Amino acid sequence: MIEIKHLYKRYGRFLALNDFSLNVAQGELFGFVGSNGAGKTTTMRICVGLLKADGGEVLIDGKNMLRNHRELAEKVGYVPDYFGVYKSLSASEYLHFFANAYGIYGKDADKLSAELLDLVNLTHKKDVDVNGLSRGMKQRLCLARGLVHNPDILFLDEPASGLDPKARYELKEILKNLSSMGKTIIISSHILPELAEMCTSVGIIDKGHLVLQGSIEEIHRAAAMSSPLNLTVNENQIDDVFAILQSNPFVQKVTAQGSILKIVFTGTKEDEGKMLASLVSSNIAVNSFYREEGSLESLFMQIVSGQAAAPKRS
Amino acid sequence: MSKPKKNKTNAVLYKEMTIDMKRPKIMIIMLLINMFLVPISFCFFMGIMISSVAASCSYRVLAWYLIAMVFVEATLLLFLTPAITAGSISLEKERQTLDVLLTTRMTPWEIIKGKYGSDFIFLALMVISTFPLLALVFIYGGISFFQLLYIGLVLLVFIGFISCFGIFFSALTKNTIVSVILTYLFVMIYISITLSFPFIVQAIIATINEMLYEDKNLFAWITNPHFINGDIFIMLGTFNPLLMIFDVLGNTIGYDFGDMYSVKGMISLCGTDVLPHFTQSNILVKLWTPISMIEMILISLGVLKLSAVILNPVKGKVKEKKRNVSIANQQQ
Ligand SMILES: Nc1ncnc2c1ncn2[C@@H]1O[C@H](COP(=O)(O)OP(=O)(O)OP(=O)(O)O)[C@@H](O)[C@H]1O
Numbered sequence: 216m217i218e219i220k221h222l223y224k225r226y227g228r229f230l231a232l233n234d235f236s237l238n239v240a241q242g243e244l245f246g247f248v249g250s251n252g253a254g255k256t257t258t259m260r261i262c263v264g265l266l267k268a269d270g271g272e273v274l275i276d277g278k279n280m281l282r283n284h285r286e287l288a289e290k291v292g293y294v295p296d297y298f299g300v301y302k303s304l305s306a307s308e309y310l311h312f313f314a315n316a317y318g319i320y321g322k323d324a325d326k327l328s329a330e331l332l333d334l335v336n337l338t339h340k341k342d343v344d345v346n347g348l349s350r351g352m353k354q355r356l357c358l359a360r361g362l363v364h365n366p367d368i369l370f371l372d373e374p375a376s377g378l379d380p381k382a383r384y385e386l387k388e389i390l391k392n393l394s395s396m397g398k399t400i401i402i403s404s405h406i407l408p409e410l411a412e413m414c415t416s417v418g419i420i421d422k423g424h425l426v427l428q429g430s431i432e433e434i435h436r437a438a439a440m441s442s443p444l445n446l447t448v449n450e451n452q453i454d455d456v457f458a459i460l461q462s463n464p465f466v467q468k469v470t471a472q473g474s475i476l477k478i479v480f481t482g483t484k485e486d487e488g489k490m491l492a493s494l495v496s497s498n499i500a501v502n503s504f505y506r507e508e509g510s511l512e513s514l515f516m517q518i519v520s521g522q523a524a525a526p527k528r529s
Numbered sequence: 530m531s532k533p534k535k536n537k538t539n540a541v542l543y544k545e546m547t548i549d550m551k552r553p554k555i556m557i558i559m560l561l562i563n564m565f566l567v568p569i570s571f572c573f574f575m576g577i578m579i580s581s582v583a584a585s586c587s588y589r590v591l592a593w594y595l596i597a598m599v600f601v602e603a604t605l606l607l608f609l610t611p612a613i614t615a616g617s618i619s620l621e622k623e624r625q626t627l628d629v630l631l632t633t634r635m636t637p638w639e640i641i642k643g644k645y646g647s648d649f650i651f652l653a654l655m656v657i658s659t660f661p662l663l664a665l666v667f668i669y670g671g672i673s674f675f676q677l678l679y680i681g682l683v684l685l686v687f688i689g690f691i692s693c694f695g696i697f698f699s700a701l702t703k704n705t706i707v708s709v710i711l712t713y714l715f716v717m718i719y720i721s722i723t724l725s726f727p728f729i730v731q732a733i734i735a736t737i738n739e740m741l742y743e744d745k746n747l748f749a750w751i752t753n754p755h756f757i758n759g760d761i762f763i764m765l766g767t768f769n770p771l772l773m774i775f776d777v778l779g780n781t782i783g784y785d786f787g788d789m790y791s792v793k794g795m796i797s798l799c800g801t802d803v804l805p806h807f808t809q810s811n812i813l814v815k816l817w818t819p820i821s822m823i824e825m826i827l828i829s830l831g832v833l834k835l836s837a838v839i840l841n842p843v844k845g846k847v848k849e850k851k852r853n854v855s856i857a858n859q860q861q
């Protein structure tokens with residue numbers, strides 16, 4: 216269980232985290248989405264105790280991360296968005312070293328590093344110098360490193376960047392597998408649809424603030440709701456239609472393209488039906504009335520560019 | 530998975546000892562330092578053989594041999610140590626491995642210990658590799674095995690002392706080049722200040738005493754017990770690592786020269802003019818080297834502890850809620 220409470224972080228005069236709060240329940244595969252510079256890495260570094268927040272606190276299993284760093288280090292694994300590899304160490308030596316750093320020695324460490332290399336499909340590269348691995352392989356090695364101490368909670372900062380589709384698929388399988396073992400995983404990305412495929416819940420961060428959090432079903436529903444209603448009417452009736460729509464409290468925004476009207480509508484299905492009925496009862500000839508397929512991409516863009524937060528009429 | 534409560538071995542130290550030591554770096558540097566020393570050694574022994582000096586004289590020559598060798602070695606170490614140690618932490622920062630290490634259960638202090646330990650062992654191996662050359666003095670006797678060992682011990686304290694500054698500056702800065710430059714600068718300044726400071730203090734005290742006695746003869750204050758006794762300040766010199774080496778050399782081999790090559794000998798040479806209340810038999814002066822060694826070890830420990838504090842990314846007390854209220858207000 217991770218509780219992030221009212222985090223603030225400043226870099227000079229720049230406020231990178233602004234009252235950021237987030238709860239992640241145990242066993243969740245949590246997707247942490249935001250555009251470049253939104254504050255994902257900053258949040259993660261504070262969570263693993265590499266950075267000090269200017270305000271607020273992070274509780275892991277009810278314990279303050281800063282005050283119980285050494286104890287919680289056993290529970291938390293972190294895979295940053297850079298590699299952090301030594302030259303002149305082979306892949307298995309690298310894992311061996313980090314096993315030592317967590318107090319696992321000798322044969323145990325050898326066995327562990329073999330298991331982990333197998334898990335991330337790098338067994339065939341175990342004696343290769345770490346610098347001689349490709350970007351995707353390094354990324355997988357770093358994931359293995361984050362798992363050395365069998366942590367309950369895993370923070371992964373953009374683990375999928377630089378991976379080819381096959382490796383992405385494999386990563387997803389590995390993460391699902393780890394998640395089914397009961398681990399809590401927080402994974403950051405720029406791309407909401409990519410996370411939506413595997414995560415159980417998602418949080419969207421923008422300008423250092425959490426703007427949306429929910430289970431994956433809720434996010435999909437929000438995406439569906441965020442897409443506009445398409446209404447086609449006779450062009451000579453458009454002014455009447457506008458008048459009717461303006462009086463409807465659920466209509467946020469209407470744009471016209473010829474005889475097609477795009478309506479940003481916030482009500483439920485029932486409200487949708489009522490609106491249609493009111494149009495029909497006013498003798499409007501409705502040619503078509505349907506909701507566009509909801510896309511996570513468009514939801515994300517709307518939230519991040521602030522449209523959903525401040526609806527306007529046009 | 531078994532998770533022992535305590536770290537048995539230091540992972541950083543273990544890694545550097547088992548994997549990094551296999552690299553040729555250590556052999557090259559060992560060769561390098563001996564390459565400087567072998568010619569000196571060769572010249573001395575050739576000289577002795579050619580001139581076939583009398584046996585009574587040869588001890589003197591050997592004393593000079595040891596002095597020359599140890600000082601050349603100390604100078605080499607003075608230049609090598611910062612080069613080796615000043616990158617140890619900053620290189621980890623440049624490779625971004627330090628952050629990853631800090632998220633493991635290793636504490637900053639353990640990381641510092643591992644880095645310092647491996648650098649120290651590396652340098653100690655270098656010192657030990659020069660021992661056969663130093664041991665050539667046994668051919669002519671006059672110095673015991675334990676005396677030579679004592680000199681070796683002092684050299685180890687010496688490199689341990691210089692190393693800690695390399696570690697400190699590499700923990701402080703992000704860039705290895707900057708760290709190396711700062712370490713060299715600091716060591717040079719430290720050595721020159723600790724070398725001159727005791728004498729400056731003496732000079733100031735002497736001037737004050739003389740001013741108080743301007744109507745009497747110039748040296749009256751020396752014998753007069755009522756005047757400021759600043760002799761103890763000469764012990765500030767124990768903070769200087771080169772004086773420590775100078776003193777240990779004098780104490781092991783210098784008796785034949787009338788103690789001229791130790792601090793004690795210098796003091797006796799100056800007579801009572803410089804340190805009127807301090808004679809060469811003063812216990813503090815006699816214990817110059819051990820006092821110096823203890824000081825250096827304590828300073829090293831302190832500097833290393835400080836480096837660990839610097840390395841801690843979340844140092845300081847955890848601030849309570851008050852703070853974020855003020856930031857929240859600022860924001861509005
Ligand atoms: N060390 C630093 N000094 C100054 N500003 C920083 C520092 N680290 C981060 N920032 C700023 O804080 C903001 C958040 O950075 P952060 O790295 O957390 O973003 P991110 O969400 O991880 O972005 P990305 O997707 O590009 O990785 C950015 O605007 C960045 O410029």
Ligand SMILES: [Mg+2]
Pocket residue numbers: 255256257296372
């Ligand atoms: Mg980032």
